[in-house]
Amino acid sequence: MDANARPRRIVVIGAVAAGTSAAAKARRNDEEAEIVLYERDRHISYSGCGMPYYIGGLLSDFKEIVPRDAAYFKKKYNVDVRIRHEVVSVDPEAYTLTVKNLETGETFGDRYDTLVLATGAMPVILPVPGVEGDHVFPLRNPTHALGIRGFLEQRHPKSAVVIGSGFIGLEMVENLAHAGLAVSLVEKLPHVCPFVDPDLSPYVLEALEQHGVTVRTRLSASAIRPGEVELEDGSTLPGDLVILAVGIRPETGLARAMGVALGANGAIQVDESMRTNLPDVYACGDCAENVSIVDRRRFYRPLGSTANKTGRICGDVITGGPLVHRGVAGTGIFRVFDRAVAATGLNEREARATGRDVVVSHNIKPDRPDYLGGREMVIKTIADRADGTLLGVQIVGFEGVDKRIDVLVTAMTAGLKAADLFHLDLAYAPPFATTKDPVHYTGMILENALSRGRELLGGDQLAAAGEGVYTVVDTRVPAQYEAGHVPGAINLPQEQVREALAGLDRNKPIVTYCNKGVTGNAVQNILLNNGFKRVYTLSGGFRQFQSCRVAAGKLNCKDAARRIVEDEAVRPALQKDGR
Numbered sequence: 111m112d113a114n115a116r117p118r119r120i121v122v123i124g125a126v127a128a129g130t131s132a133a134a135k136a137r138r139n140d141e142e143a144e145i146v147l148y149e150r151d152r153h154i155s156y157s158g159c160g161m162p163y164y165i166g167g168l169l170s171d172f173k174e175i176v177p178r179d180a181a182y183f184k185k186k187y188n189v190d191v192r193i194r195h196e197v198v199s200v201d202p203e204a205y206t207l208t209v210k211n212l213e214t215g216e217t218f219g220d221r222y223d224t225l226v227l228a229t230g231a232m233p234v235i236l237p238v239p240g241v242e243g244d245h246v247f248p249l250r251n252p253t254h255a256l257g258i259r260g261f262l263e264q265r266h267p268k269s270a271v272v273i274g275s276g277f278i279g280l281e282m283v284e285n286l287a288h289a290g291l292a293v294s295l296v297e298k299l300p301h302v303c304p305f306v307d308p309d310l311s312p313y314v315l316e317a318l319e320q321h322g323v324t325v326r327t328r329l330s331a332s333a334i335r336p337g338e339v340e341l342e343d344g345s346t347l348p349g350d351l352v353i354l355a356v357g358i359r360p361e362t363g364l365a366r367a368m369g370v371a372l373g374a375n376g377a378i379q380v381d382e383s384m385r386t387n388l389p390d391v392y393a394c395g396d397c398a399e400n401v402s403i404v405d406r407r408r409f410y411r412p413l414g415s416t417a418n419k420t421g422r423i424c425g426d427v428i429t430g431g432p433l434v435h436r437g438v439a440g441t442g443i444f445r446v447f448d449r450a451v452a453a454t455g456l457n458e459r460e461a462r463a464t465g466r467d468v469v470v471s472h473n474i475k476p477d478r479p480d481y482l483g484g485r486e487m488v489i490k491t492i493a494d495r496a497d498g499t500l501l502g503v504q505i506v507g508f509e510g511v512d513k514r515i516d517v518l519v520t521a522m523t524a525g526l527k528a529a530d531l532f533h534l535d536l537a538y539a540p541p542f543a544t545t546k547d548p549v550h551y552t553g554m555i556l557e558n559a560l561s562r563g564r565e566l567l568g569g570d571q572l573a574a575a576g577e578g579v580y581t582v583v584d585t586r587v588p589a590q591y592e593a594g595h596v597p598g599a600i601n602l603p604q605e606q607v608r609e610a611l612a613g614l615d616r617n618k619p620i621v622t623y624c625n626k627g628v629t630g631n632a633v634q635n636i637l638l639n640n641g642f643k644r645v646y647t648l649s650g651g652f653r654q655f656q657s658c659r660v661a662a663g664k665l666n667c668k669d670a671a672r673r674i675v676e677d678e679a680v681r682p683a684l685q686k687d688g689r
């Protein structure tokens with residue numbers, strides 16, 4: 111048959127999120143093409159994100175996270191999915207590939223007109239003695255998930271050690287605790303949850319400690335033995351089951367061998383159409399790098415949300431569609447016990463590394479009114495001082511974190527500035543939000559700092575400056591001050607400030623604070639309106655200052671919390687003061 115007359119052959123390698131999305135979209139656009147997916151595993155198109163909950167027993171039926179099989183794809187999309195088939199090599203000049211049937215051991219050749227690499231990522235295996243033990247599991251695919259669940263059901267472990275406190279590690283901590291195990295968490299960095307900045311990490315640590323998890327930081331595992339994990343300092347943790355969650359690497363061995371260019375982050379370089387450097391070879395999902403919508407830098411942020419999106423874009427492009435990939439902010443969210451943790455865009459270190467002058471705010475507000483059980487969330491936002499561009503957001507809270515992160519990343523994507531946030535017409539009713547939403551308050555705080563001289567100072571900056579550099583004014587009632595205050599702070603409750611102005615040194619910068627920022631800001635206003643020039647308010651108030659001290663290893667979570675007397679506890683005194 112004339113090569114030009116035969117249908118185009120699209121070969122996709124990898125059949126999970128990106129590969130199946132690419133194949134399905136290609137078929138929707140093109141009824142004629144031959145579409146073949148090779149997958150070396152036996153499971154396809156599964157929800158990796160649901161696996162921790164299957165392990166923890168929240169889902170009983172494994173099929174709920176692996177709902178589709180090869181027959182489904184054949185019937186619905188006329189796509190051939192060959193499971194247990196590994197593509198072992200590709201010749202991009204001849205447009206051919208070699209495939210190994212892992213069931214029979216047979217090797218055969220195939221050809222393509224268009225090749226899609228959707229080979230994903232693989233877990234990093236910690237190089238420590240004992241890691242090959244049958245009680246040690248990474249978690250990347252259903253084989254791992256079934257192995258862990260089977261281990262729980264058959265061996266009835268009492269204890270688990272999770273190594274690594276990224277989102278997969280933390281989701282596993284929650285689910286293993288839910289399954290009744292005594293769980294320990296090991297993190298080699300100084301702080302748990304590197305997904306957020308160190309100054310938000312204590313909110314996650316607090317959740318872990320409140321749920322009985324033993325947390326060891328600044329240490330890695332040095333040996334794994336049946337029933338225990340030894341740490342670098344020689345101590346041991348009980349571990350009938352061990353979960354390795356120390357990160358993933360893009361799966362790019364095949365791509366590298368065939369001459370596909372990789373980025374500095376080790377993932378496949380692609381353009382906005384998901385094209386690689388080789389003709390007719392595309393890549394999508396966790397094996398490919400991303401471009402940041404914030405600063406257009408290339409980075410690696412492997413997520414299921416992005417894998418599905420880039421798979422669809424890839425499937426569209428290879429069948430003549432108009433989609434292009436605009437980039438990602440790297441938005442992610444996860445739950446650990448009763449806390450939700452979300453982040454998008456640049457973190458503080460990344461934002462400062464761009465050379466921008468940044469403003470960082472910590473906004474601590476209830477997700478809905480107190481009278482309907484509102485609980486606090488902390489929203490850390492990083493903005494560019496030059497024009498109020500939003501660079502990054504991180505949130506830790508209980509409910510409504512998903513909504514706020516999505517509103518803020520939508521604002522970022524649309525190019526809205528800090529000053530625009532207050533004007534968003536967000537939905538309000540008491541079961542869902544406060545009259546001014548936490549997103550509005552974030553905008554107000556940033557805008558006050560950016561345009562109205564209501565400058566913010568971070569708790570870490572204040573601590574780093576040391577005592578005596580600033581006059582630190584604690585604006586709370588004496589009972590709150592006495593329970594705990596910033597070292598060197600004077601207690602000057604708001605209602606006494608106007609009378610005390612003459613006694614304050616006008617030549618020294620002043621920092622005001624209360625528990626979370628509102629009264630501290632009110633006193634900042636009084637001072638600025640009375641001619642004081644350099645007045646800062648402590649970002650996120652004493653609450654956030656304590657979080658910085660926990661992050662610096664100066665305080666533990668319990669002591670930090672004990673020293674904060676909530677306004678509710680001193681309500682009569684505040685009411686007497688007219689606050």
Ligand SMILES: Cc1cc2nc3c(=O)[nH]c(=O)nc-3n(C[C@H](O)[C@H](O)[C@H](O)COP(=O)(O)OP(=O)(O)OC[C@H]3O[C@@H](n4cnc5c(N)ncnc54)[C@H](O)[C@@H]3O)c2cc1C
Nearest residue numbers: 124126127128150158159197229230231395396413414415
């Ligand atoms: C426990 C867990 C929880 C997660 N939770 C979330 C979440 O809440 N939110 C979120 O956005 N993301 C989450 N993720 C990430 C998400 O699952 C991944 O981003 C997504 O699965 C990536 O899809 P992919 O198709 O690019 O790659 P993969 O899922 O890695 O699939 C690639 C496939 O390619 C196959 N393959 C590789 N090389 C070959 C070859 N040479 N021949 C044949 N087949 C090959 C592999 O066997 C693999 O099955 C989670 C991941 C895990 C593990």
